[in-house]
Amino acid sequence: MLDNPHHATPTDESSLRYEGWRIVAVCFLLATFGWGLGFYGQSVYVAELQRARGWPTTLISSGTTFFYLFGALLVVFVGEAVRTYGARLCLIAGTLAMAAAAVAIGAVRELWQLYLADAVLAFGWAGTSLAMITNTISLWFDHRRGMAISLALNGASFGGIVGVPLLVTLIGHIGFAGAMYAAAGAMLVLLLPVILLFVGRPPAQHGWHAAKAKPQSSTEIRAWALRDVGFLTVTIAFALVLFAQVGFIVHLISFLDPVIGRERAALAVAVLTAMAVVGRVLFSLVIDRLNQRLASALSFLSQAVALLVVINLHNDYVLIAACALFGFSVGNLITLPSLIVQREFDSAAFGVLISLNTAINQVTYAFGPGIVGALRDWSGGYSLPFYLCIALEVVAAALIMVRGKPKAKLS
Structure with missing residues (x-):
């Protein structure tokens, strides 16, 4: 189990x-x-x-x-x-x-x-x-x-x-x-x-030392996980969001440069990065007591709102504020999957599951910058790829709330 x-x-x-x-x-x-x-x-x-x-x-x-x-x-x-x-x-x-x-x-x-x-x-x-x-x-x-x-x-x-x-x-x-x-x-x-x-x-009371005497093999755990609704929803949701997040961040200066100038574009990126630290530190104080799936969904939606502002409002200070909002959840999105896996699955499976989750996410976000860039070249601007990122964030926010069965057995 x-x-x-x-x-x-x-x-x-x-x-x-x-x-x-x-x-x-x-x-x-x-x-x-x-x-x-x-x-x-x-x-x-x-x-x-x-x-x-x-x-x-x-x-x-x-x-x-x-x-x-x-x-x-x-x-x-x-x-x-x-x-x-x-x-x-x-x-x-x-x-x-x-x-x-x-x-x-x-x-x-x-x-x-x-x-x-x-x-x-x-x-x-x-x-x-x-x-x-x-x-x-x-x-x-x-x-x-x-x-x-x-x-x-x-x-x-x-x-x-x-x-x-x-x-x-x-x-x-x-x-x-x-x-x-x-x-x-x-x-x-x-x-x-x-x-x-x-x-x-x-x-001795932590991690695999606390596991059962006969844990499942890593192959069995991975095979089970890829059929489990709870694991699939957390993995796919974060894969979609990280695809959007990495794609947006890599292209951020290219987007902002002609809008607010290179100097303020660099400032916007610095603010985004600083807010990632602030968000991670503040979340660390309460994150173990939160509904982590709900916290994830709200983080996804906050990034979608920030992207919507970036696309439609081109005031210097508004854009920097939108980057700050986007950045607030950037750091937590690489922390939350491991916490959800810890809370919902047995400690004997944690290492294998979080490694599988991380690998799937990495394969997905590796293509984010390239696809965002290709859509930008094809459409002549960043509106289309950034709206795609918004759509992915919203879909992920709905998907992450699907937990699946509270108890699942490895057959």
């Missing part, structure tokens, strides 16, 4: 002395480098390689799409890896892979080398991003898992706000290759010691 019974635990997760909060700090640092080099860094790689090598942007961007798709395939198995080898070894492996990928990208001289580097980067992304962080934190947290994941994932925003500007500054001083080598070195120096020092064996 994959419904989630509530287990009593003597651990005081709210105590600042609880060892789990050190794991949150480690995951924050991991997310900083994971998103800084694996997600936000992609825009830097495309620009620098196009400038230095003169390769077509389309071919370089295809490498990014390959990275997302191959990474999604690897993410499926993150839960099994953590269960088999433990969080400590998996975090070390992810750190080493991400650092190796940074070195490889800096050393690229031929186009085929870029695709090889992107393959290594996919391993690093699988070992430093959402699936790894949620699987790791789930081993230390149950009742305060929402707050723990939310706080750790602020590292993702920090990687974009601080990491990318630092990388760009380094490139200006020591060149692209030197900057990538320096980033890899910093990751190893900062992350490996804290992982070795703070990440040990999780408490």
